Amino acid sequence: MSSYRPFSLEDATAYAKSIPGFFAADAALSCEEIGDGNLNLVFRVADPQQNKSLIIKQALPYAKVVGESWPLSLDRARIERNALEIQHRLCPDLVPAIYGGDDELAITVMEDLSGYTIMRQGLIAGNTYDRFAEHIGRFIATTLFYTSDLGMNQQEKKLQSARFINPDLCKITEDLIFEDPYRDAANNSFTEDIRAEAEKLWQDHALHLEVALLREKFLTQGQALLHGDLHTGSIFITPESTKVIDPEFAYYGPIGFDIGAVIANLLLNYAAQPGWSSNDEVLQERRSWLLTTIVGVWNHFELNFRKFWDADGIDIMSKTPGYQDLYIDQIRKDAIGFAGCKVIRRIVGLSHVADIDTIDDELSRRQAKVTALEIGKRLIKGSRSAASIAEVIEWAKAAAAKEGANV
DSSP: OOOOOOOOHHHHHHHHHTSTTTSOTTOOOEEEEOOOSSSEEEEEEEETTTTEEEEEEEEOSEETTTEEEEEOOTHHHHHHHHHHHHHHHHOTTTSOOEEEEETTTTEEEEEOOTTSEEHHHHHHTTOOOTTHHHHHHHHHHHHHHTTSTTTSOHHHHHHHHHTTOOHHHHHHHHHHHHTGGGTTOTTOOOOGGGHHHHHHHHHOHHHHHHHHHHHHHHHHOOOEEEOSOOOGGGEEEOSSOEEEOOOTTOEEEOTHHHHHHHHHHHHHHHHHGGGTOSSHHHHHHHHHHHHHHHHHHHHHHHHHHHHHHHHHOOOGGGGSTTHHHHHHHHHHHHHHHHHHHHHHHHHHSSSOOHHHHTOSSHHHHHHHHHHHHHHHHHHHHHGGGOOSTHHHHHHHHHHHHTTTTOO
16 A cells, blocks of 8 residues: 655655754754646755755646646656666766655655756846856766667666656657647647647648657657756756756657757747847847857767767777767757757647746737747758758747747
């Protein structure tokens, strides 16, 4: 019989006291529930006297964004904790430390990042983070290379991939990203002022073909252990440090998916910027930084991935001349296509982004949605022929150049 129960503040405090060696036995602890996500409870437990704190995250048996009518497996908490442990071992400076957990209670206990800013909030506020591209490019390259057939024993990789079978969370991705936006689905969520744009998606069969090919990759190509939901709400940041959290969607999938997710969220902020920038000069500066960062993310990923391949690649056949170039070229194309799918899903599908939805001005908010959809379609349709990451930049600029004509 399972001991699972959703935690109260008192439960979280008691559990925190059980973590060996963290809090003093007589510490007067404070506890608050700080979760704002769609799937979990998140508690911050602190000893103000010693300036020590930790985070307790507990999975709920359903999606908070919908309610108990959408049940989810609690095993995702084990998957998330195991993924964090692997990612922290590979990138200790870029992933929070894990202090413990419980599979039956669906709990992970981890380092408190209260001194950091959620990156999405920072970008909305107009902040820029000049070390982010290097940090996230290295994170993606490291965690994906060393969990792939290129960087780990292939038999161990097969065993590891079995521990990350994640059907419930993958089902969310499969439906919300690769299916629902392209039909009149019950889970879609969009405002009436872009209904015509949504209906165009449903009728665009050339777009559907490209999405079907990308969906096939997501379903069948288990290249590496993905984070699975690497957006700017899953990244804590300061000007000098980056921490990646929330890999509960982790599973073995196509390498380009994580890269595409990061690119997509930078592009969503790019589309939103006219609603946040105080004048044209600020708008151009912020948009320029976002596009430069997209190029930097890819370049740092590629530089590190090639370096790891050359130094630590264990697959003899992967040393065949020309294979590395073809492999990385395909990752880039996949990443561009997945980025397009991620952008479109955040406009017409379930669960949007605050970058756009919290813009005060109605016309600016609508324009951001239209610009984002235009960017997403260009990325998806152009991904298989894209010769470089520079084409993403050109497509984003082309979509922005049409702003005002279709408001």
